[in-house]
Amino acid sequence: MTETHSTAVRGDSGPEVAQLVASRVLDVPDFPKPGVMFKDLMPLFADGDVFREVIDGIVAHHGRDAFDIVVGIEARGFVIAAAIAYATGVGVVPVRKAGKLPRPAYSASYELEYGEATLEVHQDAFTAGHRVLVVDDVLATGGTAEATLDLVERAGGTVAGFTVLLELGFLEGRKRLAPRPVHALLTV
Numbered sequence: 001m002t003e004t005h006s007t008a009v010r011g012d013s014g015p016e017v018a019q020l021v022a023s024r025v026l027d028v029p030d031f032p033k034p035g036v037m038f039k040d041l042m043p044l045f046a047d048g049d050v051f052r053e054v055i056d057g058i059v060a061h062h063g064r065d066a067f068d069i070v071v072g073i074e075a076r077g078f079v080i081a082a083a084i085a086y087a088t089g090v091g092v093v094p095v096r097k098a099g100k101l102p103r104p105a106y107s108a109s110y111e112l113e114y115g116e117a118t119l120e121v122h123q124d125a126f127t128a129g130h131r132v133l134v135v136d137d138v139l140a141t142g143g144t145a146e147a148t149l150d151l152v153e154r155a156g157g158t159v160a161g162f163t164v165l166l167e168l169g170f171l172e173g174r175k176r177l178a179p180r181p182v183h184a185l186l187t188v
């Protein structure tokens with residue numbers, strides 16, 4: 001029993017979904033730079049049955065009627081956002097890296113381990129009061145998510161939820177985003 005506990009995977013949608021995600025993530029050491037363990041979720045995206053189950057799990061967690069639009073964070077968040085949008089009949093708004101959006105945009109900059117990054121969203125992306133579900137693949141320090149949630153609010157949206165497939169718990173991104181709730185399918 002003790003052994004089972006020490007190896008059990010955990011996540012906010014329960015151990016079964018957490019195990020499903022864990023079974024389709026590859027650890028890539030020293031990518032994109034030495035000392036980083038990259039969590040590669042491409043195997044999950046490439047497995048149609050698992051991908052569908054994961055998307056359905058995200059929708060079930062929030063409730064089909066709990067959001068009006070989905071935001072995906074460039075670039076892997078786009079894959080997840082598009083699938084949720086199609087499954088629920090809502091639209092997608094991309095939050096993009098600086099300089100990619102063609103029309104007037106709000107920008108938010110945040111610190112990376114080395115240097116700075118900037119994300120942008122079109123100023124007219126949401127109608128006032130739009131309930132916005134934000135999704136990404138991995139939550140690490142939370143800087144990317146914090147900047148994105150701020151952008152959503154500046155552009156007139158209301159954050160209805162934030163979901164990641166995988167959370168690196170030891171980096172405490174969840175604390176940084178508090179009191180906004182984080183829904184992580186797998187926490188490692």
Ligand code: AMP
Binds near residue numbers: 039139
């Ligand atoms: P952060 O802003 O530190 O929370 O970083 C989150 C963003 O960087 C997400 O868009 C992730 O796709 C990416 N990311 C950060 N760390 C990792 C990692 N170890 N493996 C995969 N993606 C990561």
